[in-house]
Amino acid sequence: MIGPREGKMISSQFRRMVLSAALAVVCAGNAFAMNVRAIVQDDAGKPVKDAVVYATSLDSEAPLPQKPLDAVMDQQDREFVPYVLPIQAGTIVYFPNHDDLRHQVYSISPAKKFQLPLYKGLPPAPVLFDRPGAVALGCNIHDWMIAYIYVVETPYFTKTGEDGRVKMQNLPQGTYEVRVWHPLMKGAPESTGKRAAAAPRDGADNDLELSFRITLKPEWRPPRAPAVKGGEYR
């Protein structure tokens, strides 16, 4: 469901991503890097999908953050795609609407308040997210449409897949705090923090394994399910 315009944008993103990765290795100043593998599970031990895992350097001489890439929050079949989008502060996010109807995307979260008036296709301008924090997105027409953008200050972040696992590769040598955030998580990300440190080790990279347990709460979305006469949003 990616149109030519977004395809070009994503291709550009990929080139920038490769360059950024190369830059990161050079900036690290030495050949040693750290690979962090993590698993996020709920209280019952089930893997948690869409958990953001991010590593923040605790070193005063940490390399400068890389210039963030642009990102895309799509709308398909009256749902946001993806459900969770982690980005670095300073990222520009595009909100293409691939539905054959109009959406009115908004956020009233303190980290970013904005509203895109009714549109189809691409809105007139992307949105800059320059403050860290969670941004809950909604559509004012289709109330069940909910998604989250999580803005972090570090360039080292990713999110879990179905298996609850993530892998962050080639973090420059140093000490980091690794945290987890999930939109339905009880408690603040600070409470999940784990220290991860790596030092040169016989010329080999350091591989660290971390595991996180988080408590999830239900998500109370306005129902989307059909109701023939007098349907919920009509």
Next chain:
Amino acid sequence: MLQDRRLVRPAAALLFIAALFIMTSAAHAEWLIDAEFSAVYESNINGAIAGQDRKSDVALVPAVSFGHYAQPADSTSIAVSADMKYSGFARFSGLDHLESGLAASVKYKWGLGSYAPWIKIFGSGAHVDFREDFRDEDLARAGLLTGKRMYERIFAQIGYAYESGSARDSRFDTRNGIVSAKLDYLLTESVQTWIGYAFGSGVYIANLPFSGAAPFNPRAVVVHTFQQPMGAFQLRADARILSLGARKTVTNHWSVDVSADFIDIFGNERHYPDSIYKVNAAYSY
């Protein structure tokens, strides 16, 4: 309002044309394609007083709706649809009927987000074609509904609707105004429950053994719908309706509902109790 049957069809047509006119001027309209299949049990389908006179029946009810939904402005939406519903009864086939009509509504939302309150004005007109021709009628319905999400799991709405039915035989004309309130509660992330209460007042149709019907209304008509001759007559009455239900979301486009309506119609100093139980599957495009 709309009590004169001559006004029913033109009013419904006018409503639809006006809505359609606004719709076609909207740049982006969304198609509505809804379908529903229900099994309905009614304990006192003939509206009788005494227990031994009450007749129950089960109906299978497929329904479809096609239409347009448009959002001409951030806060305002319009929906128009053509609706068709068939009711086929297991025992009393004289009540089998096809209802076809048009409906339109305009909804206004104050502000952004799912907690913003809204108000909806709606109207519809339909022709109901019964197997027993004398029951054929034109239905007109209009009203308003307002609602708000109160808490993350609780939604509330109140409304008023006026309905008028003009039958081929005017002795089967009905009309009533209903005030209603409903609370929806999300039991789980995929199960929604509700409780509703409605109070209506107007003219309904009741049935008694003919000898008993005549004193109530000298215009009582003998009908053979219910396997024995009964007197059908217009009854000026009040109705109280308690509704309970639950809806399970199956997918983004499918849901399954179970519901019950407990109805007490009170007229001529007598009660006409009725219960309606319904199971249905609904699809929305």
